[in-house]
Amino acid sequence: MPFFEHNDLRTHYEFTQNPGRPVLVFSNSLGATLTMWDAQVAELAAHYSILRYDARGHGASSVPEGPYNVEQLSQDLLALLDHLGLERVHLCGLSMGGAVAQWIGANAGDRLAKLVLASTAAKFGTAAGWNERIATVLEDGMVSIAGATMERWFTEGFRWRERELVAKVRQEFESCDPLGYTAACAVVRDADSRGSLERITAPTLIIFGPQDSTTTGIDAGFLAEHIADSKVTEVDGAHLLNIEHPEAFNRALREFLGG
Numbered sequence: 001m002p003f004f005e006h007n008d009l010r011t012h013y014e015f016t017q018n019p020g021r022p023v024l025v026f027s028n029s030l031g032a033t034l035t036m037w038d039a040q041v042a043e044l045a046a047h048y049s050i051l052r053y054d055a056r057g058h059g060a061s062s063v064p065e066g067p068y069n070v071e072q073l074s075q076d077l078l079a080l081l082d083h084l085g086l087e088r089v090h091l092c093g094l095s096m097g098g099a100v101a102q103w104i105g106a107n108a109g110d111r112l113a114k115l116v117l118a119s120t121a122a123k124f125g126t127a128a129g130w131n132e133r134i135a136t137v138l139e140d141g142m143v144s145i146a147g148a149t150m151e152r153w154f155t156e157g158f159r160w161r162e163r164e165l166v167a168k169v170r171q172e173f174e175s176c177d178p179l180g181y182t183a184a185c186a187v188v189r190d191a192d193s194r195g196s197l198e199r200i201t202a203p204t205l206i207i208f209g210p211q212d213s214t215t216t217g218i219d220a221g222f223l224a225e226h227i228a229d230s231k232v233t234e235v236d237g238a239h240l241l242n243i244e245h246p247e248a249f250n251r252a253l254r255e256f257l258g259g
């Protein structure tokens with residue numbers, strides 16, 4: 001898969017082109033890689049050109065020194081869009097990727113056709129909670145938080161039913177560079193779009209999972225209250241509901257984006 005070098009970063013990406021179709025960009029969550037969108041690409045590549053990439057510090061992208069911030073991750077994506085000559089795209093970000101999507105919606109809205117904010121929030125938890133996680137990972141490594149992370153990402157039933165798939169996701173999570181992961185924890189710790197959501201003018205779909213303990217229906221409601229042209233939809237599941245319920249997630253995207 002190709003790489004794009006820009007400033008301090010080497011971004012790993014995959015662009016699946018479907019000529020004449022709109023471009024849909026996927027932005028990954030904390031501790032995941034572009035493979036988190038496998039079930040979206042499998043179905044949606046028939047309807048869209050799809051760009052997915054590993055955020056800095058993740059997957060096969062490089063791991064520049066941290067801490068990172070949401071503007072930096074957003075500029076990374078805008079530079080990749082420029083590099084590929086993509087002026088206007090649909091953008092779907094989940095969790096940390098949703099923070100990037102919110103930033104681009106508020107600060108570079110001319111690059112967007114439609115926006116999808118999945119399992120995300122204007123403000124994520126407390127700084128103390130994120131600092132504790134950063135300290136744990138720096139001291140004990142990714143493996144030390146992998147079990148609890150899978151419990152937040154997937155419902156218990158799914159973890160039992162889909163052991164192999166969850167083991168693969170967990171293995172990728174455990175392979176994440178702890179320096180990249182903790183540098184990106186700072187993105188989630190510090191991101192705060194509460195004062196800028198009103199600037200988002202792109203039609204926006206907000207998706208949440210009723211069993212998500214990280215970003216809840218209350219977070220989704222807050223986003224909807226402050227983004228003028230927005231609507232909320234529920235997809236059964238916990239945090240990574242695009243993996244747990246790809247059919248429902250993909251259907252929601254297609255109904256909203258058209259095409």
Ligand SMILES: O=C(O)CC1=CCC(=O)O1
Pocket residue numbers: 028029030031094095096097124149152188214239
């Ligand atoms: O792993 C988690 O805690 C869930 C999460 C928060 C931000 C993100 O991208 O994932």
